[in-house]
Amino acid sequence: MDTLIAFYPTLKTLWVVWFFLLFLGMLALVLRPSKRRHYEAQADIPLRDDLPPRDIRA
Numbered sequence: 557m558d559t560l561i562a563f564y565p566t567l568k569t570l571w572v573v574w575f576f577l578l579f580l581g582m583l584a585l586v587l588r589p590s591k592r593r594h595y596e597a598q599a600d601i602p603l604r605d606d607l608p609p610r611d612i613r614a
Contacts, residue, residue, distance in 0.1 A: 586595070
């Protein structure tokens with residue numbers, strides 16, 4: 557138990573570094589120029605009016 561307490565500051569720092577690297581990786585995946593059209597199409601979904609009306613009697 558004493559060794560775990562001794563490593564606590566190091567583990568706390570490594571957790572922050574791991575989280576930061578994970579965040580940067582997610583940003584890199586989302587902000588790739590090749591995916592721009594895909595995300596723009598996804599952003600337009602709520603604004604589309606071309607969906608046919610649903611029949612609620614069924």
